[in-house]
Amino acid sequence: MTDPSNPRMRMDEFNYELPPELIAQEPLANRSASRLMTLDRVSGAIGHRTFSELPDLLEPGDLLVVNDSRVIPARLLGHRESGARVEVLMLRPTSDGHWLALAKPTRRLKVGERLIVPARDGNASPDASLILREKLDEGQVIVETDDALAAHLEGYGRVPLPPYITHQLDDDERYQTVYAHERGSAAAPTAGLHFTNEVFERLRARGVDIAAVTLHVGLDTFRPVSAEFAEDHHIHSEWCTVPDVTWSRIVATRERGGRVVAVGTTSARTLETLGQRVAQGQPGPFDAFTRIYITPGYEWTMVDALVTNFHLPKSTLLLMISSFAGKDHVFNAYEEAVREGYRFFSFGDAMLIARQNDQQE
Numbered sequence: 253m254t255d256p257s258n259p260r261m262r263m264d265e266f267n268y269e270l271p272p273e274l275i276a277q278e279p280l281a282n283r284s285a286s287r288l289m290t291l292d293r294v295s296g297a298i299g300h301r302t303f304s305e306l307p308d309l310l311e312p313g314d315l316l317v318v319n320d321s322r323v324i325p326a327r328l329l330g331h332r333e334s335g336a337r338v339e340v341l342m343l344r345p346t347s348d349g350h351w352l353a354l355a356k357p358t359r360r361l362k363v364g365e366r367l368i369v370p371a372r373d374g375n376a377s378p379d380a381s382l383i384l385r386e387k388l389d390e391g392q393v394i395v396e397t398d399d400a401l402a403a404h405l406e407g408y409g410r411v412p413l414p415p416y417i418t419h420q421l422d423d424d425e426r427y428q429t430v431y432a433h434e435r436g437s438a439a440a441p442t443a444g445l446h447f448t449n450e451v452f453e454r455l456r457a458r459g460v461d462i463a464a465v466t467l468h469v470g471l472d473t474f475r476p477v478s479a480e481f482a483e484d485h486h487i488h489s490e491w492c493t494v495p496d497v498t499w500s501r502i503v504a505t506r507e508r509g510g511r512v513v514a515v516g517t518t519s520a521r522t523l524e525t526l527g528q529r530v531a532q533g534q535p536g537p538f539d540a541f542t543r544i545y546i547t548p549g550y551e552w553t554m555v556d557a558l559v560t561n562f563h564l565p566k567s568t569l570l571l572m573i574s575s576f577a578g579k580d581h582v583f584n585a586y587e588e589a590v591r592e593g594y595r596f597f598s599f600g601d602a603m604l605i606a607r608q609n610d611q612q613e
Contacts, residue, residue, distance in 0.1 A: 312459030313510035325409035443516030527553030
């Protein structure tokens with residue numbers, strides 16, 4: 253029986269209507285030319301800026317935390333030995349040197365069979381191959397790569413784009429942040445796509461400190477919430493790291509009264525995992541898998557402000573920002589964004605969610 257004092261959250265309540273033409277299909281030529289909506293997480297007040305104005309909205313002493321994970325060319329287009337097409341999305345290496353991946357169509361694939369992967373773009377390199385070692389649930393598989401794939405994934409794979417993007421980019425680097433460094437993600441931490449080196453220079457000149465965490469984006473990016481209730485969703489684990497230098501800067505920021513500003517839900521997820529560890533008596537840097545699942549009612553401990561994009565309906569990311577700013581405020585902001593013609597999702601516009609008195613008018 254449902255506890256009436258603690259009602260469950262129906263995912264239908266986190267749905268919204270979005271005109272298809274507002275789904276951004278490609279990035280802007282100038283990364284920082286995107287629009288930036290400001291949302292007061294207390295009052296719900298909304299403002300309209302451009303992303304290049306972000307340095308004016310942060311304060312000296314703030315700490316901006318980015319996710320420096322780099323997207324790997326994880327999308328492999330190949331075929332079975334019968335000639336039937338197959339697509340494999342490499343997610344992450346396993347402890348035994350194989351890979352966890354998504355494969356489609358999964359149902360007809362057989363354990364032990366060889367999947368052939370031609371070199372991309374007509375490259376003269378020889379075909380590579382994968383051996384299917386295990387079939388898991390939800391389309392997941394364990395595959396073994398041959399030497400060619402292991403040594404030169406870039407020669408065979410492409411950067412994987414979300415399913416709502418209808419064509420491959422001419423330049424895969426436009427699906428990387430300018431600070432992407434640590435290889436391992438199956439999707440970009442897209443809030444960071446708006447940053448340019450010039451924006452970072454202006455942030456530093458204003459006295460904003462900058463630090464990095466790493467979270468390798470994995471399966472949940474490609475899995476919408478299918479459960480009727482948010483509490484029934486099974487969230488997958490992702491590898492994340494808070495290095496010593498970042499931990500030290502967080503401590504220093506807290507001591508001087510500055511804010512920790514997370515760039516993207518992936519940075520926020522990593523920082524709140526850190527917050528959980530601190531609460532458990534484990535402060536300091538760490539490398540570990542996280543399965544933190546942030547929904548309305550969660551008590552935030554590390555993140556004071558959040559730079560984020562506009563997220564898919566009924567997604568874990570929409571649940572997260574509804575937790576941070578309040579569901580009513582978030583949905584009012586999304587309705588305003590639709591009315592004002594903001595661009596949505598990975599290549600779309602951005603939001604800064606903070607207390608209004610922390611932002612310059």
